[in-house]
Amino acid sequence: MKVTLVVMFVLIAAALPTSESCQPCPIFWVPYQGNCYRIFAEKLTWKQAENKCQRYRNWFTRGHLVSIRSRGENKFVSILWNSATDGLVTRKPYATYWIGLTDARYEGTWRWSDTNQLATYTNWDRNQPDNHSGNQDCVTVWNRGGLQTIWDDKQCNAVQGYVCKLPQNNY
16 A cells, blocks of 8 residues: 555656746746747848747747737847847847748738737838838848837848747746
């Protein structure tokens, strides 16, 4: 009987989540309003960056390039990028990064990669998006210094850093 109880206790203890799995965000990710964010300075195309973000998971949910739904979230991501790049954000190659907004499917219809929803909040620079040369279908954030950031459409095959977003674990 004692052996059976000990075996049951070990099995129950093994099934309980560890302290790491109870964290709302994976290690190296930063929580903000129900989501987790991570900066990547690695230079990738928009599609490569989106694929890389999708490799990260919280339980059954995949990550994506960041979708920015409000001015507050835009400011948060800017602060995160500035802190992660150690003040080098106004100097190339640290000044721009990919977000998950694209009109590659239908020109002029800007949708987020994580939900396929139309963008309701944007922070376009003056005269943007302009689809310069007819092939700018992905969105980059340009940091002008401090928290002054603007969005611009850019060719998706350009390489730059990126920000991933993942829903927090909910327990």
